[in-house]
Amino acid sequence: MALPAYTPGSIDWPYLDKDSAARLWVELGTWVEWLRDRYELGRTIPPCWFKHGPVVEELTAAMFARREAYQQGKNAYHGGPAAWHYQVLWPMVHRMKSITDFEQCTPHSCGFTPPTPAVAGDFAEFIATDIDERDAAPAATPSELTMEQVIDMIDTDRAVAEDPADDFTAVIIDDARWEYDEATETYKPAP
Numbered sequence: 121m122a123l124p125a126y127t128p129g130s131i132d133w134p135y136l137d138k139d140s141a142a143r144l145w146v147e148l149g150t151w152v153e154w155l156r157d158r159y160e161l162g163r164t165i166p167p168c169w170f171k172h173g174p175v176v177e178e179l180t181a182a183m184f185a186r187r188e189a190y191q192q193g194k195n196a197y198h199g200g201p202a203a204w205h206y207q208v209l210w211p212m213v214h215r216m217k218s219i220t221d222f223e224q225c226t227p228h229s230c231g232f233t234p235p236t237p238a239v240a241g242d243f244a245e246f247i248a249t250d251i252d253e254r255d256a257a258p259a260a261t262p263s264e265l266t267m268e269q270v271i272d273m274i275d276t277d278r279a280v281a282e283d284p285a286d287d288f289t290a291v292i293i294d295d296a297r298w299e300y301d302e303a304t305e306t307y308k309p310a311p
Contacts, residue, residue, distance in 0.1 A: 130144075131184055133177065133180070150163065150170060151179075152183075155179075159209070159213075165179075166222055166225045166226075168225050168230030172232060172234075173241060178219060182208050182209060186282045189201050189203060189204035215246075261294075264308045265308075269307075270307050273291070278293065280292045288302075289309065296309055
């Protein structure tokens with residue numbers, strides 16, 4: 121099973137280029153200062169908030185959730201401003217102490233040193249063993265086959281011609297019927 125391709129959004133910090141990150145930092149900084157003032161969160165969200173990665177992620181999400189909630193046409197209660205307060209803002213404020221360590225931070229300095237996550241020494245070995253023990257992915261089924269490919273498959277008993285006397289006969293490959301398409305001069309799975 122393949123994962124679908126991921127297209128990062130305009131606020132996915134690890135994927136932002138320099139210009140996008142610069143714009144987002146300015147917008148987020150302005151909004152966070154407004155938030156700290158408006159909701160009297162200066163002690164809950166100290167001035168060094170931007171040095172705390174988890175807080176940056178939370179505040180980014182909250183800013184965009186607020187933007188969505190306050191757009192014109194939103195119901196003021198259902199999914200609007202009231203919902204933003206009780207579903208986003210106040211739960212985020214209560215999480216602040218559990219998502220980062222502001223204990224060493226003062227209004228004039230940041231005492232936080234982010235820890236470097238430890239990776240077990242045998243991580244690479246574990247992954248290699250796990251991969252080695254798995255079955256290989258099944259080969260993808262092509263959407264069309266050339267005449268040469270079909271002849272090779274018939275010659276090696278991987279395909280069976282329905283009428284061996286007909287050069288353009290349908291063939292059976294892995295229990296599926298393939299028919300010759302004159303327009304493309306290829307074999308395609310039968311509809």
